[in-house]
Amino acid sequence: GENVEQHPSTLSVQEGDSAVIKCTYSDSASNYFPWYKQELGKRPQLIIDIRSNVGEKKDQRIAVTLNKTAKHFSLHITETQPEDSAVYFCAASADSSYKLIFGSGTRLLVRP
Amino acid sequence: DAGVIQSPRHEVTEMGQEVTLRCKPISGHNSLFWYRQTMMRGLELLIYFNNNVPIDDSGMPEDRFSAKMPNASFSTLKIQPSEPRDSAVYFCASSRQGLNEKLFFGSGTQLSVL
Numbered sequence: 001g002e003n004v005e006q007h008p009s010t011l012s013v014q015e016g017d018s019a020v021i022k023c024t025y026s027d028s029a030s031n032y033f034p035w036y037k038q039e040l041g042k043r044p045q046l047i048i049d050i051r052s053n054v055g056e057k058k059d060q061r062i063a064v065t066l067n068k069t070a071k072h073f074s075l076h077i078t079e080t081q082p083e084d085s086a087v088y089f090c091a092a093s094a095d096s097s098y099k100l101i102f103g104s105g106t107r108l109l110v111r112p
Numbered sequence: 113d114a115g116v117i118q119s120p121r122h123e124v125t126e127m128g129q130e131v132t133l134r135c136k137p138i139s140g141h142n143s144l145f146w147y148r149q150t151m152m153r154g155l156e157l158l159i160y161f162n163n164n165v166p167i168d169d170s171g172m173p174e175d176r177f178s179a180k181m182p183n184a185s186f187s188t189l190k191i192q193p194s195e196p197r198d199s200a201v202y203f204c205a206s207s208r209q210g211l212n213e214k215l216f217f218g219s220g221t222q223l224s225v226l
Binding site for chain 1 (some may be wrong): 155219
């Protein structure tokens with residue numbers, strides 16, 4: 001089955017700096033890669049997703065890149081702000097599967 | 113829409129007791145998922161329903177866990193008997209089609225088994 005690994009587990013950046021979180025997956029059939037943000041005590045919420053027919057997607061300060069050959073995808077947050085502090089989860093699934101498998105999460109701290 | 117509604121928000125029980133968690137998915141969503149979140153194991157998929165039918169329950173940890181979806185607007189996750197290691201946050205999520213669609217999570221149930 002699919003296995004998703006996520007790094008780093010914690011990330012601390014200065015406000016205004018960029019943050020990058022990386023994930024690798026094992027199932028070559030995976031073609032959907034969402035990212036969820038979970039604030040302390042809250043529910044996970046989708047912030048951006050990418051499908052395998054594109055290599056990059058941007059939404060304001062966040063972007064996701066996908067390298068299908070290497071089976072890895074990354075989340076990029078530019079001009080970080082304190083409200084970006086949260087746990088971020090990557091995930092992967094395939095059309096043939098309903099299983100959205102999550103990475104272990106990255107705790108991002110943005111220092112003011 | 114009120115989103116995915118879960119109850120209770122918090123549950124504290126003693127080992128051996130039965131626990132029932134409830135979920136109301138977003139109207140019109142035909143896929144429903146139960147996830148468990150712990151520090152050690154992260155977000156684990158327990159079971160998935162499509163059109164009220166359980167598709168795969170391979171993530172259910174033991175026979176002590178069971179889930180039902182009697183209609184499109186209601187699902188339950190039951191643990192009987194509960195054990196301390198079941199302590200976790202249990203999330204219900206729904207989506208429109210199930211496959212590669214945005215998941216909408218409920219607020220979760222924080223379960224503590226003493």
